Amino acid sequence: MTDETQEKGAAEAPERANAPDMARPLILGRKLGMLQHFKADGSVVAATVIAAEPNVVTYVRTRERDGYAAVQLGFGRVRDGEITKAERGHLKDVPAVRHLREVRLESTDGFAPGQVVSVERFAPGDKVHVTGMSKGKGFQGPVHLHHFHTGPRSHGSDHYRRQGSVGSGTTPGRLLKGLRMAAHQGSDRVTVKNLEILKADADRAVLVIAGAVPGARNGIVMVRKA
Amino acid sequence: MTLTMDDALRQLAQEQMKTDLPEIRPGDTVRVSVRVIEGNRERLQNYEGTVLRVRGGGLDEQVTVRRVASGVGVERTFMLHSPRVEKIEVTRHGHARRAALYFLRERVGKAATLREKRR
Numbered sequence: 001m002t003d004e005t006q007e008k009g010a011a012e013a014p015e016r017a018n019a020p021d022m023a024r025p026l027i028l029g030r031k032l033g034m035l036q037h038f039k040a041d042g043s044v045v046a047a048t049v050i051a052a053e054p055n056v057v058t059y060v061r062t063r064e065r066d067g068y069a070a071v072q073l074g075f076g077r078v079r080d081g082e083i084t085k086a087e088r089g090h091l092k093d094v095p096a097v098r099h100l101r102e103v104r105l106e107s108t109d110g111f112a113p114g115q116v117v118s119v120e121r122f123a124p125g126d127k128v129h130v131t132g133m134s135k136g137k138g139f140q141g142p143v144h145l146h147h148f149h150t151g152p153r154s155h156g157s158d159h160y161r162r163q164g165s166v167g168s169g170t171t172p173g174r175l176l177k178g179l180r181m182a183a184h185q186g187s188d189r190v191t192v193k194n195l196e197i198l199k200a201d202a203d204r205a206v207l208v209i210a211g212a213v214p215g216a217r218n219g220i221v222m223v224r225k226a
Numbered sequence: 227m228t229l230t231m232d233d234a235l236r237q238l239a240q241e242q243m244k245t246d247l248p249e250i251r252p253g254d255t256v257r258v259s260v261r262v263i264e265g266n267r268e269r270l271q272n273y274e275g276t277v278l279r280v281r282g283g284g285l286d287e288q289v290t291v292r293r294v295a296s297g298v299g300v301e302r303t304f305m306l307h308s309p310r311v312e313k314i315e316v317t318r319h320g321h322a323r324r325a326a327l328y329f330l331r332e333r334v335g336k337a338a339t340l341r342e343k344r345r
Contacts, residue, residue, distance in 0.1 A: 033235050036285055038242055042261060042310035049235055199238075206234055 018118075019057050019071070020110035025121035026224035027052045028075050028101055029207065031132065033217050037198050037208060047198055048213040050130075050221060053077075053205040054118040058094050060111045061102065070104045071111050099220055119207055122200040122225070129193045132214035132221035137186035146180045190214040194226050239285040243307050248315060250289055250306075252277050253322030253340045258291060258304055259312040270312055273302060276340070279326040289314075292330060294338075299331065319343040 029052030037047035052075075059072035074091070076098030083096060091097065094114050105111075122128070142148040142163040151159035163182070167175050192213060199208035213221055250256060257274040275293030278301065282288050290303045304311050320340030330338050 035235060035239050036242075036305075038305075038307065038309055040309075042308060044305060044308060049238060051234060204234060204237070206238070208238065 016116040019115035024225045050207040054116040057115045070102045074100045126197040127226040130213045131191040134190045134214045140185040141182045253320030255318035261310045
């Protein structure tokens with residue numbers, strides 16, 4: 001199965017033109033996992049591997065028509081029946097892709113649907129910002145979420161992981177806005193800034209980035225030059 | 227060409243791994259040639275001792291090596307696949323019945339030696 005899809009991908013590749021240069025190149029990818037990386041000086045760093053097959057420009061938004069300038073990038077192979085007819089219609093002039101993300105740009109001059117953005121725009125040593133959706137932690141209490149101190153564990157305290165006072169009494173008679181309380185944690189859009197590219201492998205469409213990146217394995221991440 | 231998740235990670239790890247490492251087990255005596263950078267000079271330093279434990283596997287494999295130097299016990303942990311470990315050779319196979327030989331820390335002199343493994 002893998003061989004077949006790879007051949008198909010290779011056959012498609014040459015006919016696609018490169019999208020114009022961007023002031024801050026960016027690419028969408030999938031977080032694969034982490035491993036150790038030995039640098040040339042012998043030091044070892046934790047590294048995240050991101051699969052970033054060439055992204056296809058699927059749509060261009062212009063200030064005149066849409067009120068803002070952006071390109072819509074897509075990636076991810078789809079099998080038959082995996083996307084709806086509506087999605088297929090939207091992608092009728094470009095290869096079918098699974099994931100779409102819009103990225104605002106200063107100007108979209110020169111961009112056209114069908115162009116590609118690949119890992120080649122990155123080189124080892126580049127600093128990048130990586131944006132992704134953090135892992136969901138569920139509804140968390142004040143101790144986990146805001147690092148509040150815990151209460152006494154014993155002597156019948158009944159106050160072990162609870163929050164303390166939340167405000168005064170009759171005056172002001174209400175809670176102050178912004179008071180930190182238990183809430184949902186995680187599943188946020190998070191950007192980690194200034195990570196270093198360790199390896200950019202165009203043949204395998206893989207980026208290796210020093211440090212950790214938001215989200216779980218297989219999560220979609222956006223890598224953008226700092 | 228896009229690889230499956232496992233393939234890419236495995237390949238990237240494999241590329242960094244050494245292929246010529248001997249099998250090292252707890253209790254073995256090993257000699258490690260370590261690249262040491264002194265100022266702007268780089269030289270090799272030998273470090274010989276008993277393997278207390280082997281930790282991790284694949285690219286992340288580490289060994290903790292204990293030796294008594296000038297009467298002081300020294301334990302160093304080496305990442306086997308690090309480029310700073312120039313060479314590692316097993317000079318003696320010790321007989322060990324456990325995976326982590328921390329009991330050697332309490333022993334001095336001959337008591338801290340292990341029987342040679344019968345091969």
